[in-house]
Amino acid sequence: MNSDPFFTFLAFVTQDAAILQSQKKIAQLSFNRQTFIDDLKKLEEVLKDAQLKAHTAKKNLDAQELEIKILRDRQRSLKNKLESSSSPKEYFSLETELKTIAQDIDTQENKLFDLFETYETLEKKMGETDFQMVTARAQAHEQTAQIDQTIAAEKTILEEHTALYDELKHHVNPDMLEKFVSMKEMIENPVVPVDKNACSACFNAISTQDLVSIRKHKLVPCQNCFRLLYTPI
Numbered sequence: 001m002n003s004d005p006f007f008t009f010l011a012f013v014t015q016d017a018a019i020l021q022s023q024k025k026i027a028q029l030s031f032n033r034q035t036f037i038d039d040l041k042k043l044e045e046v047l048k049d050a051q052l053k054a055h056t057a058k059k060n061l062d063a064q065e066l067e068i069k070i071l072r073d074r075q076r077s078l079k080n081k082l083e084s085s086s087s088p089k090e091y092f093s094l095e096t097e098l099k100t101i102a103q104d105i106d107t108q109e110n111k112l113f114d115l116f117e118t119y120e121t122l123e124k125k126m127g128e129t130d131f132q133m134v135t136a137r138a139q140a141h142e143q144t145a146q147i148d149q150t151i152a153a154e155k156t157i158l159e160e161h162t163a164l165y166d167e168l169k170h171h172v173n174p175d176m177l178e179k180f181v182s183m184k185e186m187i188e189n190p191v192v193p194v195d196k197n198a199c200s201a202c203f204n205a206i207s208t209q210d211l212v213s214i215r216k217h218k219l220v221p222c223q224n225c226f227r228l229l230y231t232p233i
């Protein structure tokens with residue numbers, strides 16, 4: 001361990017920043033993972049809806065076919081009666097009823113055709129959604145497995161940084177540590193490197209005098225955001 005308190009502090013701050021970065025990466029990965037799951041759930045709902053619609057259309061189609069069958073049965077029975085009718089009056093009455101039934105059958109068959117078209121369209125849509133679902137499920141499975149692997153690897157990295165952080169914490173100058181901890185309560189990155197003579201967090205230009213002090217390992221606050229500044233080694 002370097003005996004210069006500045007370097008110990010810097011090493012400590014570096015671990016703190018690495019922990020933060022690692023935590024953010026894990027949070028983002030978990031968010032991405034959840035997005036895949038949510039998208040899959042949405043698609044499942046779409047499929048359920050398509051299945052229900054196709055099922056209802058099939059029921060309507062079956063009911064319509066039954067209605068036509070009843071009409072045809074009645075038509076057959078009337079035709080039989082007509083053949084054996086005993087009086088012209090009865091014959092005329094049966095003939096009138098048969099004409100009405102023929103018209104009814106015609107109307108109901110047109111309706112059946114429309115219902116069949118609706119059913120076909122909905123069934124096709126259901127098949128397409130089902131196919132999408134199979135693909136999406138496989139993709140989500142593969143991608144969440146990949147994300148899980150990345151999260152596990154990142155958690156190992158986080159553990160390593162945390163262990164180093166905990167170790168370094170014992171060696172940091174107590175005043176520096178106190179200052180850092182109290183600043184950390186207000187801001188996630190209280191100590192940042194200088195980049196091109198400016199604060200790397202808020203991009204405020206640093207005065208020459210401050211730059212000299214920073215190079216001498218003094219912890220100088222940024223005049224704009226008040227973060228403590230250091231020059232990367």
Ligand SMILES: [Zn+2]
Pocket residue numbers: 199200201202203204222223224225226227
């Ligand atoms: Zn700043």
